[in-house]
Amino acid sequence: MSQWRVTALATPEAAKAFASLDAVFALEGEAITHDPLSDVIRVEFGGLRYYVKRYHGAGKGARRFVGRPRVKAEWQNLKHFAAWGIPTAPIAAYGLERKGSAFHRGALITQELVGTMDMWQLASTDDARLSDRAWVEDVSAQLARATRILHDHHFAHNDLKWRNVLIDEHRRLYFIDCPTGAFWWGPFLRRRIVKDLACLDKVAKYHLSRTQRLRFYLQYRRRERLNDSDKLRIRQIVRYFEGRE
Numbered sequence: 001m002s003q004w005r006v007t008a009l010a011t012p013e014a015a016k017a018f019a020s021l022d023a024v025f026a027l028e029g030e031a032i033t034h035d036p037l038s039d040v041i042r043v044e045f046g047g048l049r050y051y052v053k054r055y056h057g058a059g060k061g062a063r064r065f066v067g068r069p070r071v072k073a074e075w076q077n078l079k080h081f082a083a084w085g086i087p088t089a090p091i092a093a094y095g096l097e098r099k100g101s102a103f104h105r106g107a108l109i110t111q112e113l114v115g116t117m118d119m120w121q122l123a124s125t126d127d128a129r130l131s132d133r134a135w136v137e138d139v140s141a142q143l144a145r146a147t148r149i150l151h152d153h154h155f156a157h158n159d160l161k162w163r164n165v166l167i168d169e170h171r172r173l174y175f176i177d178c179p180t181g182a183f184w185w186g187p188f189l190r191r192r193i194v195k196d197l198a199c200l201d202k203v204a205k206y207h208l209s210r211t212q213r214l215r216f217y218l219q220y221r222r223r224e225r226l227n228d229s230d231k232l233r234i235r236q237i238v239r240y241f242e243g244r245e
Contacts, residue, residue, distance in 0.1 A: 004095030009111055011046030018093040024107045027052055037070075042112070049112040050092055056105055071096055071106035074179040078110070084153060086146045087174045089113055110176075115169045119162035123207050130207050135171060140212065142173040144219035147196060150181075156192030157181045162203045194233065198240035205238075 006015050018024055029041035029052065038055045055071040068076075071094075081088040089110035096106030122130055129135045143165065150157055157164075158180040166174040184192050197220070204213050221230060 002095070002097040004093070004097075006093040007091055009090050010050075010092040010109075011048055014045035014048065014050060014092060017043070017045055018109055021095060021097055021105065021107060024052060024093070024109070025054060025105065050109050051089070051112060052107065052109050054105070054107045055096075057103070069096055069103045069106055070179040071108055073181070074177070075108050077178040077181045078108075078176075080153070080155065081175050081178070084149050086149055087172060089174065089176050113166055113168065113174055113176075116166040116174065119165045119167060120203065121163075122167070123162060123203050136208065136212055137215070138171050139167060139173060140216045141219050142171075143200070144216050146173065146175060147200070148220050148222070151189075151193050151196070154183050154185055154189055155181060156184055156189065157196050158192060160196040160199045162200070194236045194240060197233075198237045201237055202241055 002021060004021050006018050010018055017027065027041065027043055029043035032040040032042055032051065034040075037057050038053060040051055040053045043050050043052060053071070053074070055069070075091060075094040078088050078091055089112075091108070092111050093109040094107065097104045121127075147157075147160065157175070157178055159178065164175065164177045166176055168174070197217070200216075201213060204216070208216075217230070217234065218224065218226070223230070226234070
């Protein structure tokens, strides 16, 4: 069984190239990443560039049959972001194929966000923008808002690293790459919230001041001051990766 959809965002030339899963898996382009289960290439059609993420498998054993395939989780999560008002990569095509009840393959194609750079690139190159207080304040407020929206919907990103946050030349922030994000409740959600915030702070502590990191948390909480529960959570955040770095 195969389900495949090309959206209106694809140009006519791209829509033809993305017409089916067979066509997508036959595409050749600039190699971006590759692992045992998936690969990402970049292609260009009609003057626009697209990222083609192709999943060749769901893993070993029961993973092929149980749970939501990663590719499906990824396109559903990007749709959630867009519905919640969080800027993200526009989806040009998506779908998957099963053999019997087992996942066989799938793909997600997103349009390039022109002029963007991920936050990890900024950090790893000591980009001057991270020393610009006004720039950091603006980006911090956007990041705090987007993260709070996720958590207000009982959703945790589960991989909220700087490399999965893009910034464009106009300081607009985007969330991308979220195949492991999911909805949680109660203590499970609280634990995942701490993980999301700890992932962001893991890099921030090396590139931002304590004041900037605290301001981000207050923006996230929509508060002027910390209360006792905030202080407890901050301790959990800063200790989350202790012994694992």
